[in-house]
Amino acid sequence: MSSALAHETPVRDSVLSLTGVTKRFGAVQALTDVHLDVAPGEVVALVGDNGAGKSTLVKIICGVYQPDQGQISLDGAQVSVGGPRQAQHLGIATVFQDLALCDNLDVVANLFLGQEHHRSYLLNEIQMETEAWRLLRSLSAKIPSVRIPIAGLSGGQRQTVAIARSLVGKPKVVLLDEPTAALGVAQTAEVLNLVERLREQGLGVILVSHNMADVQAVADRICVLRLGRNAAEFRVEDATTEQLVAAITGASDNVVSARMSRKDGDGNV
Amino acid sequence: MSETPTTEAPAEQSGPALADLQDERLINQQSFSAVASQFVHRLRGGELGSLPVIIGLIIICTVFYAIEPRFLSSFNLVSIARFAAPTGIISLGIVLVLLLGEIDLSVGSLSGFASAVMAVVVVDNGQPVLVGMAAGIAVGATIGLFFGLLRTRIGVPSFVFSLAGLLAFQGALFYVLGDKGTITIPASSSLVQFAKFGYVPAGLSYLLVLLIAAAYLGAELLNRSRRAKAGLANSWLPLPLVKAGLLAGGLVFLTYYLNVDRGWPNVWALFTVLVVVTDLVLRKTRWGRHVFAVGGNEEAARRSGIKVDRTYVTVFVLCSSLAALGGLMAAGVLGSVSQNSGTTGLELTAIAAAVIGGASLFGGRGTAYAAMLGIIVLQSIDSGLNQINVDSSVRFMTTGAVLLLAVMIDSVSRKARTSSGRG
Numbered sequence: 001m002s003s004a005l006a007h008e009t010p011v012r013d014s015v016l017s018l019t020g021v022t023k024r025f026g027a028v029q030a031l032t033d034v035h036l037d038v039a040p041g042e043v044v045a046l047v048g049d050n051g052a053g054k055s056t057l058v059k060i061i062c063g064v065y066q067p068d069q070g071q072i073s074l075d076g077a078q079v080s081v082g083g084p085r086q087a088q089h090l091g092i093a094t095v096f097q098d099l100a101l102c103d104n105l106d107v108v109a110n111l112f113l114g115q116e117h118h119r120s121y122l123l124n125e126i127q128m129e130t131e132a133w134r135l136l137r138s139l140s141a142k143i144p145s146v147r148i149p150i151a152g153l154s155g156g157q158r159q160t161v162a163i164a165r166s167l168v169g170k171p172k173v174v175l176l177d178e179p180t181a182a183l184g185v186a187q188t189a190e191v192l193n194l195v196e197r198l199r200e201q202g203l204g205v206i207l208v209s210h211n212m213a214d215v216q217a218v219a220d221r222i223c224v225l226r227l228g229r230n231a232a233e234f235r236v237e238d239a240t241t242e243q244l245v246a247a248i249t250g251a252s253d254n255v256v257s258a259r260m261s262r263k264d265g266d267g268n269v
Numbered sequence: 270m271s272e273t274p275t276t277e278a279p280a281e282q283s284g285p286a287l288a289d290l291q292d293e294r295l296i297n298q299q300s301f302s303a304v305a306s307q308f309v310h311r312l313r314g315g316e317l318g319s320l321p322v323i324i325g326l327i328i329i330c331t332v333f334y335a336i337e338p339r340f341l342s343s344f345n346l347v348s349i350a351r352f353a354a355p356t357g358i359i360s361l362g363i364v365l366v367l368l369l370g371e372i373d374l375s376v377g378s379l380s381g382f383a384s385a386v387m388a389v390v391v392v393d394n395g396q397p398v399l400v401g402m403a404a405g406i407a408v409g410a411t412i413g414l415f416f417g418l419l420r421t422r423i424g425v426p427s428f429v430f431s432l433a434g435l436l437a438f439q440g441a442l443f444y445v446l447g448d449k450g451t452i453t454i455p456a457s458s459s460l461v462q463f464a465k466f467g468y469v470p471a472g473l474s475y476l477l478v479l480l481i482a483a484a485y486l487g488a489e490l491l492n493r494s495r496r497a498k499a500g501l502a503n504s505w506l507p508l509p510l511v512k513a514g515l516l517a518g519g520l521v522f523l524t525y526y527l528n529v530d531r532g533w534p535n536v537w538a539l540f541t542v543l544v545v546v547t548d549l550v551l552r553k554t555r556w557g558r559h560v561f562a563v564g565g566n567e568e569a570a571r572r573s574g575i576k577v578d579r580t581y582v583t584v585f586v587l588c589s590s591l592a593a594l595g596g597l598m599a600a601g602v603l604g605s606v607s608q609n610s611g612t613t614g615l616e617l618t619a620i621a622a623a624v625i626g627g628a629s630l631f632g633g634r635g636t637a638y639a640a641m642l643g644i645i646v647l648q649s650i651d652s653g654l655n656q657i658n659v660d661s662s663v664r665f666m667t668t669g670a671v672l673l674l675a676v677m678i679d680s681v682s683r684k685a686r687t688s689s690g691r692g
Contacts, residue, residue, distance in 0.1 A: 114573035
């Protein structure tokens with residue numbers, strides 16, 4: 001099944017494509033020749049151990065860092081992402097791990113922060129509120145009121161607001177940095193539903209996560225980074241947790257490879 | 270309409286539900302009971318708003334009235350308004366700075382410096398008053414710009430550079446005044462005529478007061494019809510009507526009471542205009558939204574593309590300009606500028622007023638009306654203690670105690686907000 005799929009779409013038209021991305025900080029080679037592709041309506045999980053270069057790659061995609069070498073293409077056209085604002089304009093939306101919400105402002109204000117609807121100099125609150133409900137409904141999100149301060153919402157609801165905010169600029173790619181890290185079981189499930197809904201809307205989704213269960217639950221492809229290089233890439237149907245762990249840690253003496261080598265040994269005899 | 274205890278079920282049954290009430294868990298405000306329970310819920314959650322300061326003001330008035338009935342006389346209230354307004358204007362600038370979570374300790378001596386510049390330009394150099402005032406405000410704006418750049422480009426904490434400013438501008442005040450010590454502004458000058466002897470004519474004041482209430486009601490009703498057109502729920506209809514009625518009634522009564530004496534002082538009218546305009550700008554414009562965002566979470570504001578540095582610079586420019594304007598008005602009310610202008614703890618009074626009025630010292634919370642409410646409280650205490658011939662030592666201690674009480678209420682309500690998840 002998985003191989004058939006791969007044959008059908010050998011090179012899917014990717015909405016975001018990174019090739020040969022290299023980044024160096026002083027003596028540290030953070031990323032070496034990294035490539036990453038995301039197709040519309042595809043969830044690509046980016047996994048890796050601490051220090052694997054996930055954060056650096058995320059920051060390059062959302063324009064915080066500039067790559068030393070390599071290309072970023074959006075819809076086939078080569079682009080340079082000069083900063084977070086430009087990334088937004090290009091259609092790359094990022095949901096940061098700390099969500100970057102203002103606790104003292106209400107949901108509507110947070111959703112449209114920095115891109116408020118306005119008529120001449122005045123804020124157009126009604127248009128923003130209507131749009132806020134439309135966005136939240138498109139995510140089937142449950143928020144008690146869009147006019148209460150963010151501080152009054154639960155962790156999952158905040159995450160929902162942050163994800164809904166990423167949709168305000170009509171993006172092509174949504175980058176989610178550890179969206180489930182601080183959430184409980186039910187809330188995690190809700191956020192995973194949101195990720196699936198982003199996929200249904202035809203967006204390319206890059207999901208950075210430590211949690212193998214989450215990754216395997218929603219991702220279509222899993223891209224493993226190790227020590228700043230592409231270590232492995234799996235279709236989610238093909239990947240077992242053991243294989244993923246092996247690719248992430250780079251340890252060859254784990255359970256999976258031990259079993260493999262035992263089998264090989266048996267076959268030779 | 271008010272008989273409907275809960276409006277959850279009807280939304281489902283009666284045709285297409287309003288966009289924001291499609292979930293039974295959604296908070297609605299469509300009936301009296303819903304509005305009332307929402308209000309109680311907010312208080313429990315630590316969203317006290319202006320309630321403590323209004324209660325405080327009622328207590329202050331009752332106590333002083335019991336001791337000395339003259340406290341609530343028309344004459345005294347007019348005096349309170351006239352002397353409160355200049356400091357109130359300074360305090361309005363402080364509210365803006367506090368919203369960003371910053372502080373400006375230099376507003377007092379800056380106001381003195383700006384008024385000295387104005388006095389020298391007008392009295393010593395014989396320029397028109399407007400030129401002198403423009404010079405004074407330009408001094409304030411320039412200093413604000415300098416402060417803003419210090420904060421954003423070099424990263425000096427505002428506490429430090431404004432403390433430096435406090436000392437430096439006091440020196441500048443002495444320098445500008447030279448060895449004269451005091452400059453008297455002639456009573457014929459338009460500034461003194463406006464600030465010291467100027468009152469809003471009775472007829473005009475009634476007209477203005479009614480216009481304010483009508484504008485409030487009109488804006489509310491327009492907003493309701495727009496919301497209804499966009500398919501959004503509105504709050505209980507009588508609420509804006511009742512509010513507008515109370516506003517009109519209260520203002521007309523106050524206007525009548527003040528007109529028994531001299532009427533609304535011009536400086537107070539100016540202060541009110543500034544407060545209302547600042548409030549509208551804070552709530553209705555992108556700039557205002559960005560001020561709250563930067564005060565709430567600077568990093569989030571920066572990442573969402575808000576020009577954080579520009580917000581800081583504009584706020585410091587506004588604060589210093591308002592401080593300069595406050596200084597000019599104080600000079601007008603007193604009719605002179607001296608070495609004492611703006612140096613007798615004025616910045617602390619202005620900051621205390623903002624905090625007592627409900628602006629949080631931690632940024633992101635407060636309204637323009639905080640300056641107005643706070644300065645009324647402080648000026649009332651000052652005036653009341655003065656009337657019952659209490660020594661100035663006691664006045665300082667009382668003011669200190671009130672400020673402490675205000676900050677304690679702020680801290681307690683912060684705790685309540687945190688524990689009820691309102692941050």
